[in-house]
Amino acid sequence: MGPGLHERLDPLGRDQIAGLYRRLRRRPCLPPTVSHIPTAPAARPPSPRTVTGWILTHPDTLPECERLKLKSVLADCPQPDALTRHVRAFGKMLTQLQGEQLPQWIKAVRADDLPSLHTFVNGLERDLAAVTAGLTLPWSSGIVEGHVNRIKMIKRQMYGRAGFGLLRKGVLLAS
Known part of the structure; x- marks a missing residue:
């Protein structure tokens, strides 16, 4: 008014x-x-980012309210349900070092119509031996890769300013 x-x-x-x-x-x-009394607007559905977070979170650590919301989202559509099963199975292989199960997991993913996971599987199959070793062996080159990444970042920051001597000092001082 x-x-x-x-x-x-x-x-x-x-x-x-x-x-x-x-x-x-x-x-x-x-x-x-x-x-007539106007009804309250329907609750907004969760965003794709929120649902992705629920799928990627270990089911035991997901709060009960979010677990129920995820269950209601997955009940409406079979593709996200299959995606959730495959992602959680891969997460279990990754955290429990069960790389010997990778061929069965790949076969199960290929059986479902999930193009995004098929792309992921294609990448895994390019170097299946290395992926299987990474999912099976307790050793990791993660620390070395982290240092290489840090050195490359320092090098990019110093691009065109000086030679190897300054890069060496920058790496040693950044440690």
């Missing part, structure tokens, strides 16, 4: 306001009755 309408209604009595309401109801632009 505009400020002018408030000012006009304040000095009016209750009977005059009721009469004004009846006159306004007769106009075609207003609904004939105001007896």
